[in-house]
Amino acid sequence: MAGDVEYTIDELAREAGTTVRSLRVYAERGILPPPQVKGRTGFYGPDHLNRVQTISRLLDRGIKLNGIRELLEAWDRGDDLGDILGVAEPGATQSTAPSAVDTIAATELEQRYREVPNGLARVVSAGLYEPVDAATYRIADPQLIRSFDQLAGAGIPVDALLGELERLRADCDRIARRFVDLFHRTAWEPYQRSERTSTDRAALAARLVETKIQPGQVTAELVNRFIARYLDQDTDLAEVLPDA
Template sequence: MSAGVEYTIDELARAADTTVRSVRVYHERGVLPPPQVKGRTGFYSREHLNRIRTISRLLDRGIKLNGIRELLEAWDRGDDLGDVLGVSEAEELDGAAAGSGETISATDLDERYRAVPNGLTRVVAAGLYEPVDATTYRIADPQLIAVAEQLGAAGVPVADVLDELDRLRGDCERISRRFVELFQRTAWQPFLESERTAADVAELAERAEVTRTAPGRLAAELVNRYTARYLAQDTELNEALPGA
């Protein structure tokens, strides 16, 4: 294990926004390497944390742990990941709907992201594309792809776009968890202790809808506000812009 930050299993689970039980399951299923044992305590590295985050993204795409193990083993060996990711949907997708989204050949997708190390794997793990069969991929999230392409057209390297998308996903997941925990404390738990009348159910439904929609609007507003503020503080940039 490389030098740097070390985590106990509890600390690793908290950092990865998962549970100790999940970490142990990942060990049992062979998708997470064992920790370094010092005395009687196992310590995990930043590589373990990154691996768990990758596993979580792949699970979100409906890929089973067996498929994830095969994918990560191939990744570690440096094999052709296009072949691994192209395993039949029946084996790797956990009941995900087939859908009818726009498709792209594995060759074209690999070519599109050839400048990015493990580019094909990364765009699938990021949820932008998903395998249909051994030779075809489907667009899984057209909105994210459109924003990524807009950034690329503005001159941001594709690898940097994917890095920022990875970080943004992690940030958004943490924000979402906090709002859901807030809902559970202030709405769900009181509902469980209520008489569960029709009025109680209606109030719960209203608060659940607010929890589903308000965090995104709030986060978007704050991100746009802070981004504009930081750009405005760059004197040299504003002097170079016309009309500044």
């Protein structure tokens, strides 16, 4: 076990920004190695923390737990997946401090969006940037920034893009709330009425993990499908690009 730092399961969950339930699911699925047991207590180390952080990043990318297990098994075999997945080497210590490359002065960011009314406040509230301190900001969502910059580079006015992003965030928030309500009605409330056995807890934990992943996948698929349908129905566009 790398390093001298040790965590109980509660401490590991807190350090990794997740829940004990999720850690138990990861262990049951075989993607989190067992702890070192001392007496009657299991202790986790930096390698476990790095593994949980990797799992969280892969879940954020929409990869299911079975797929994550396959990827991590390949990684443990020594396959060169680090560069592809953007994850650290096993046992590497990850710093949460922003680097100079990731940060931007508040004055520069304000100047960058000077043509947009309330530009600085809007790019922050839209989730593109977040404050480090009063004078410095950093990119909050690199993937979102890349997509935003690509659309802006294609000629869409930044003000219009921000407006669409603001509406999209509001729509996504409503969708998320509906799925969370559905989870509470169909998983959490039945669990509270159950005998709360280990099997009941495992089923609840599995539903929790699925609820964090599947709604986003379904939503993205439906949005892409509807976009394609509406564009395909545009007869004027079809005359110009008949094979598109």
